Amino acid sequence: MEPPPEKEESFLSQLKYYTTLTLGTTACVSSFVFMFMIPWVLDPSISTLMANFDPDPVVCKTVRSEHEWGMKNCSWSSCKHGCTRDIYECDQIYVNYMLVPMTDFEGQDIEDDDELWVGRGLPLFINIKACGYPPATNCTIFSDNYWPEGSIFPCYYSRADPDLVITNYDWNKEVQYIIMALLIPNMLCGISLGVVSYWWYPGCQKRRCQYQLPPDQEDASCNMENEDDDDDDDLDEEDCEAGRDLSREDNEMMDKKNRSHEEEKDRDTSINMPEEKV
Numbered sequence: 001m002e003p004p005p006e007k008e009e010s011f012l013s014q015l016k017y018y019t020t021l022t023l024g025t026t027a028c029v030s031s032f033v034f035m036f037m038i039p040w041v042l043d044p045s046i047s048t049l050m051a052n053f054d055p056d057p058v059v060c061k062t063v064r065s066e067h068e069w070g071m072k073n074c075s076w077s078s079c080k081h082g083c084t085r086d087i088y089e090c091d092q093i094y095v096n097y098m099l100v101p102m103t104d105f106e107g108q109d110i111e112d113d114d115e116l117w118v119g120r121g122l123p124l125f126i127n128i129k130a131c132g133y134p135p136a137t138n139c140t141i142f143s144d145n146y147w148p149e150g151s152i153f154p155c156y157y158s159r160a161d162p163d164l165v166i167t168n169y170d171w172n173k174e175v176q177y178i179i180m181a182l183l184i185p186n187m188l189c190g191i192s193l194g195v196v197s198y199w200w201y202p203g204c205q206k207r208r209c210q211y212q213l214p215p216d217q218e219d220a221s222c223n224m225e226n227e228d229d230d231d232d233d234d235l236d237e238e239d240c241e242a243g244r245d246l247s248r249e250d251n252e253m254m255d256k257k258n259r260s261h262e263e264e265k266d267r268d269t270s271i272n273m274p275e276e277k278v
Contacts, residue, residue: 020196027192034185039083040133041181045174048128051161053169057102057154060165063121064094065147078124078146079139083131091143093124095155097165102154119157125166142167 068074068090077090096117126132126142146153146167158164 016199020199023192023196027189027196030185030189030192034181034189037181037185041177044127044129045177045181048169048174049171049178051128051158051164053156053158053166053171055156055169055171057156057169058097059100059102059105060095060097060124060153060155060167061117062093062124062146062149062151062153063096065149066092068092076123077130079126079137079142080131081137081139082133083129091139091147093143093146094121095124095146095165096120097122097155097157105152119162119165122163122165124155125164127166127168128164 069088071086071088074087074090076092077087078093079091080087097119098116099118100116124146126137126139131137145151153167155165155167156169
């Protein structure tokens, strides 16, 4: 047996209600996620691209490393967990770099010649913000790899600011981060708001009760429609009555004219008839 129409309508109403609730929540969460991605993803990635780092890693060498305590001494750090918290303990690593690709020196001894090193005694950072969050950023591993003085490793220098040196850089990943941070939350928010607006905004609906309305508005809209229909019926009845009245008046006028013509004919015939002789 088919379910009654009322149960089917109630099921569709509940389905539409929960779907709308889900879409609204998705839109709100997506907007908040996008706001949080601005300082965490967009700002670092855009700053990294604007720094114009050399895509080919060059040779870097650790010349000094220090471990400091206190906020006064920790004005900067080579690596920090969390980009907003204050630091009381920091590792400061200084390096030299030369404008020679690291691939040309793999497996070879690098001579300690001052003329080869273009940048000298520059701070080394894990990325352009010198901070991050696990698991992408691990300051313990970073310190173990670059802390020992005399360590040789690949690094990236900024062509816009030659004094800026970092260890992690990938142009493709930075572009992907920007695209994902812009498209995913904004698309989810836009699609959710578009569907909800199409379902509930009256301008997107048909005029009659052929579309689904909330339970508390359905009766009111249908009553308004019935009232409009009643008004239209009343107008039609008034027009019909007015038409009937006009037709009656016209018929009465025609009857009067016909009667007047018949009376005139009778008069004429009575006058023109000769008198009978006795």
